[in-house]
Amino acid sequence: MSFIVTPKILLPVSSINKEKWAVIACDQFTSEPEYWDELKTLVDNVPSTYHLILPEAYLDDEPVHRVEKINYNMDLYLKNNLFEEHEAFILVERQTPHVKKRLGLVIAIDLEEYQYEEGKIGKIKATEKTVPERIPPRVKIREKAPIELPHVLVLMDDLNESIITNLYKNKNKLEKLYDFKLNMDGGHLRGYKVTNTSEIIQQIENLSDDLNLIVGDGNHSLASAKVCWENIKKELPESEWSNHPARYALVELISLYDDGLTFEPIHRVLFNADINVIKTLENNLSGNALLDIYYQNNVYKINVPENPFNAIKEIQVILDEYISRNKYIEIDFVHGMDSLKKIVKNNKDSVGITMPALKREMLLPYIRENGVLPRKSFSLGEAVEKRYYMESKKILK
Known part of the structure; x- marks a missing residue:
């Protein structure tokens, strides 16, 4: 059996406003709730994936009630035939504020062939180390959900870029399913x-x-899907495994x-912190590369290893050791320099x-040699370039 299957993809019916339907991945702008507040005002009470997700900016705000409302x-959307x-697969053409064209293909992968734990072998691998405590909250959201909405981006080692590119060259022969401008300056989206x-x-x-495939974005979301499937399997005879929709994840x-x-790069911001964080980094790091640290109105430069993975x-x-000794400090992972500077400016x-950027040609050799990258090592694009929720798929019978 293949590790890729053809999914039954759910799209909003033609009468639904697509610009309000599609919203950005829930794990973006986590320290900028104003983004999500503005988006909430924009979509109002019309059908939107905003009402089907839990933005992580709100994880500490009545999460149980929010999850119940999402389900x-x-x-409701299913019953009302929305x-x-x-x-099919869907060929995706994405334009962002930073790139004119990014091509993707919405498929379903077999979670039996996906592995995120170190040492386990699978045809689909996580790129970054997963944090166990980040999985249970996502499992809570997914375990009773009748559908899934993917923001997972999976990468393939297609050096000649022939598979998706050839589809795009013949896009005029394909049925166009959607074509619209994304909200909140996300760019434009087309699907075939x-x-x-x-x-x-x-x-x-x-x-x-x-x-075969590596997970570029959404490692923890896919790991949560894997956990949910493993839990479902325990209650099913093996003869029913292959036909259960939760076995396959849309990516x-x-x-x-x-x-x-x-x-x-994915930058770090520490809250309730002071100059001692910078001193600790200075005293424990060395190397010929430099990175910037922002504190109050100052910019500090410290030396770090040239190899970005090692840095x-x-x-x-x-940082993990420092936070373990200073329990009042909280850490967040931030996409984009503008967001990082804004957060530091608004939080005394x-x-x-800042973190060093990675080069794509270093990615697969590192994973083949070391298994996984350090957690939150890189991001595929800036925050605004992340995947917007458009497609969905049933995961409960």
Whole structure:
């Protein structure tokens, strides 16, 4: 059995306003609740994926009530026939404020072949170390949800960029499913229906013998889907495993070498912190590279290792140890320099730590040699370039 299957994708019916329907991934702008407050005002009470997700900026704000409301809305949307079903892949063309074109393919992957734990072998691997405590809150959201909405981006080692590019060259022969401007300055989104999926599946399977696909964005969300499936399996006879919708997760597949794919660092911000954080980093790091740290109205420069993977790993180890000794300090992971500077400016006792950028050609060699990257090592694009929720899929029978 293949590790890729053709999903039955749910899209909003034509009468629904797509600009209000699609919203950005829930794990963005986590320290900027004003973004989500503005989005809430924009979508109002019309059908929108905003009502089907829990923005992580609100994780500490009545999460149980919010999850119950999300599940209620999902059931309501299904009962009121707000979706149309397409058994196909979807070719996605995304324009962002920073790139003119990024191509992807919405597919479903077999969670039996996905592994996020170190040492376990699978045809689909996490790129970053998952944090166990980040999984249970996501499981709570998913375990009773009738549908899933994906913001997971999966990368394939398609050096010639032939699979998705060839589909795009022939897009005029495909049925266009949507074409609209994204809200909150997210750019533009187009989707084309791909029904000849068996040939594409074979092409993807032929790419590599040792590592077929790696997860670029959404590692913790996919790990949560895996946990939910493992829990469901315990209550099912094995004969029913292959037909259960929760076994398969909807993701967007992108070539690692797509010109529209950018690798951005994920910065750190520490709240309730002071100059001692900077001194601790200075005393424990060395190297020929420099990175900036923002505190109050000052910018500090410290030396770090030239290898960005090593720099990220050493910085995170130091920060974890420092936070363990200073329980009042909280950490957040921030996408984009503008957001980092804004957060530090608006929060008096905060320290913003920039992180080095990675190069895509270093990614697969590092994973093959070391298994996974340090957690929160990189981001595929800036926050505003993240995946918008458009497609969905049933995960409960």
